[in-house]
Amino acid sequence: MPDLSKIRNFCIIAHIDHGKSTLADRLLARTGTITEREMKEQTLDDMDLERERGITIKSHAVRMTHAADDGTEYTLNLIDTPGHVDFTYEVSRALKACEGAILLVDAAQGIEAQTISNLWLALEQDLEIIPVINKVDLPVARPDEVAQSLEDLIGEPAEDILQISAKTGEGVDEMLDLMVDRVPPPSGDPDAPLRALIFDSIYDSYRGSVVYARLFDGTLNEGDTMEFMANKKQYDAEELGILRMGRQTVETLTAGDVGYVIGSVKDIQDTRVGDTITLAHNPAEEPIPGFEEVKPMVFSGIYPTDTDDFEELRGALEKLQLNDASLTYEPESSSALGFGFRVGFLGLLHMEIIQERLEREFDLDLITTVPNVEYRVELEDNKDGEYAAVDTPEEMPHYGDIRAVYEPHVSADIITPDDYIGNVIQLCEDRRGIYGSQKWLDTQTVKINYELPLADIVFDFYDNLKSVSRGYASFDYEFTEYRESDLVKLSILINEEPAEPLSTIVHRDKAYEVGRKLCKKLKDVIPKQLFEIPIQASIGSRIVARETIKARRKDVTAKCYGGDVSRKKKLLEEQKEGKKRMKQMGEIDVPQEAFLAILDMDED
Numbered sequence: 001m002p003d004l005s006k007i008r009n010f011c012i013i014a015h016i017d018h019g020k021s022t023l024a025d026r027l028l029a030r031t032g033t034i035t036e037r038e039m040k041e042q043t044l045d046d047m048d049l050e051r052e053r054g055i056t057i058k059s060h061a062v063r064m065t066h067a068a069d070d071g072t073e074y075t076l077n078l079i080d081t082p083g084h085v086d087f088t089y090e091v092s093r094a095l096k097a098c099e100g101a102i103l104l105v106d107a108a109q110g111i112e113a114q115t116i117s118n119l120w121l122a123l124e125q126d127l128e129i130i131p132v133i134n135k136v137d138l139p140v141a142r143p144d145e146v147a148q149s150l151e152d153l154i155g156e157p158a159e160d161i162l163q164i165s166a167k168t169g170e171g172v173d174e175m176l177d178l179m180v181d182r183v184p185p186p187s188g189d190p191d192a193p194l195r196a197l198i199f200d201s202i203y204d205s206y207r208g209s210v211v212y213a214r215l216f217d218g219t220l221n222e223g224d225t226m227e228f229m230a231n232k233k234q235y236d237a238e239e240l241g242i243l244r245m246g247r248q249t250v251e252t253l254t255a256g257d258v259g260y261v262i263g264s265v266k267d268i269q270d271t272r273v274g275d276t277i278t279l280a281h282n283p284a285e286e287p288i289p290g291f292e293e294v295k296p297m298v299f300s301g302i303y304p305t306d307t308d309d310f311e312e313l314r315g316a317l318e319k320l321q322l323n324d325a326s327l328t329y330e331p332e333s334s335s336a337l338g339f340g341f342r343v344g345f346l347g348l349l350h351m352e353i354i355q356e357r358l359e360r361e362f363d364l365d366l367i368t369t370v371p372n373v374e375y376r377v378e379l380e381d382n383k384d385g386e387y388a389a390v391d392t393p394e395e396m397p398h399y400g401d402i403r404a405v406y407e408p409h410v411s412a413d414i415i416t417p418d419d420y421i422g423n424v425i426q427l428c429e430d431r432r433g434i435y436g437s438q439k440w441l442d443t444q445t446v447k448i449n450y451e452l453p454l455a456d457i458v459f460d461f462y463d464n465l466k467s468v469s470r471g472y473a474s475f476d477y478e479f480t481e482y483r484e485s486d487l488v489k490l491s492i493l494i495n496e497e498p499a500e501p502l503s504t505i506v507h508r509d510k511a512y513e514v515g516r517k518l519c520k521k522l523k524d525v526i527p528k529q530l531f532e533i534p535i536q537a538s539i540g541s542r543i544v545a546r547e548t549i550k551a552r553r554k555d556v557t558a559k560c561y562g563g564d565v566s567r568k569k570k571l572l573e574e575q576k577e578g579k580k581r582m583k584q585m586g587e588i589d590v591p592q593e594a595f596l597a598i599l600d601m602d603e604d
Helices: 020-030 048-053 085-096 113-124 143-154 172-182 307-322 348-361 418-430 461-468 508-525 565-585 592-603
Strands: 007-013 060-067 073-080 100-106 128-134 195-204 208-217 219-221 225-228 234-236 239-243 247-250 252-254 258-265 276-279 298-304 328-334 338-345 366-368 375-379 388-390 402-417 434-440 445-453 474-485 487-494 504-507 533-539 542-549
Touching: 007 020, 007 085, 007 113, 007 172, 020 060, 020 073, 020 100, 020 172, 060 239, 073 172, 085 113, 085 195, 100 113, 100 143, 100 172, 113 128, 113 143, 113 402, 113 474, 128 143, 128 172, 208 252, 234 258, 239 252, 298 307, 298 328, 298 348, 307 328, 307 338, 307 348, 338 348, 348 366, 402 418, 418 445, 418 461, 445 474, 461 474, 487 508, 504 508, 508 533, 508 542
Parallel strands: 007 073, 007 100, 100 128
Antiparallel strands: 060 073, 195 208, 195 276, 208 258, 219 252, 225 234, 225 276, 239 247, 239 258, 298 338, 298 366, 328 338, 375 388, 375 402, 402 445, 402 474, 434 445, 487 504, 487 533, 533 542
16 A cells, blocks of 8 residues: 655646746656656657647656655655647646646746636646746846745745756756655545546557546545446456556556556447546445537538548548547538548647648648637527537528527637737637737736637637737637627529538628638639639628629620721621520639638638
8 A cells, every 4th residue: 555645746837938848857866766868858748749749738647756854755646738729628627636646837938828727727727836947058148137026926935936947957846845845745645436537548559548647635546447437338457557768567556656457448439538446336426527429519521632532531530539539520521622520629729730730640631721719509490409510511500590600609718018019909809809908927928818609719810919919929719609790601502503612601791701701712713614704702692792704705806807887797796696605504613712711711
């Protein structure tokens, strides 16, 4: 039976690129968990994408042993977490598995949006927060200013805040000792009914789903029949173990431990992050609170450029979903792009990562349609209070049948230098933002809060924010609620025939502007015919924008050399009648470029 007083479960929370993975590397080296020969940068980040971007996509856990000055050996369980807003739920479950958190802040960049977001998550879980300022070895470091900002934020005296360099190792030993002193040991009763929190899971093609769990109460032995409390599925615990730099088997896990469980679970959907494991013969009365079904927030169509690759794309998505239960997809077809899939993502970064992994790991060439969000539509004949979920314009009911449309809203925190406050506020106002609050973090940095529609930020908001702030502003958001909005389906008509794949859902106030832009774009990419082609944008039966592709002119009077003018008039009248008949019978061949024009519509 392990001594709980010698265990410390902790995590590191930080904004992207503040040195979290580098600090994890330094801790692994200082505690002897990994040898110098095995050491490489971002040891815990095992994807190529994680290394290239300097971000953590998939959370990790590792056990280390630290000898204090008095000779006492402590077991340290580091539960590494993703830092990006898209993975907030995973972060919250990883934080739930800890008793303490190291709040890491870059000495040059200072406090940023995701730092604060993850700090609030940690405070909600009642974690012991240890603020640490990193990268003090940089020439542009300003540790004293950042320490003062941290004091204003969390109340820790600036002179007591530890200043380290994860790269050189300066101050890391002091940080370890401070963590052992301040982070409380785990509490729990080994004799109580088993309650273990799933904070992550991965899929092993030979063993099935491998569950990473933190035990709060009870004891789990090899061979026990366990039950997942959310779905009541039961499996035998075939293998238990702890996580060093690999899996290390043990016979028993008990309260306070962090480890892994293998039970031949063939479907990763059964092992949901946030679920509670208990014993089938002696179940716990209540699960660990906080479990949620993770739902996609952003939807996009993914199509292979070569239609013969459709089955390869299906297989690639199946394999990715084995290690990412939050990824959802279903087949769909488009008259322009062929067969593909409608894929649901947690957010824009999640979408970008999945697309890049599909192209790299499975050698696929893909087209991704404009990302959009899920709307809720209340119909006129709705009597039971239910809503229709709509995530593509084609699914939008007829405008006469709609009572109300609801769209997701988020609370966004933007941290920016004071020079760019006006630009940031203007950008948010243009995206239908509602001003919330403004708070100064120090003499030069301000945090601005806005309520924004998710649909207006999923496409290019982050890029524009970086442009208007010269790269200095940081951005973080969280979903708040669905709100009623005056949203309409903007249909595109080509030669008076609807082109459904080009339709979009927009706010009524922006319908004219978006329609005009799209019609103008299509006019440039659709080839001319021998008759005029009208391109129209409409809301229901009302046309809000129009462009006309002029007819390619054929000079039928070229053969007339002199003679009476009536000969020319006769030929022109015949041509006019012929064009009328052609227009009635003619079908417009719309090139693929027209369907992709909407993707870069905002670049004009």
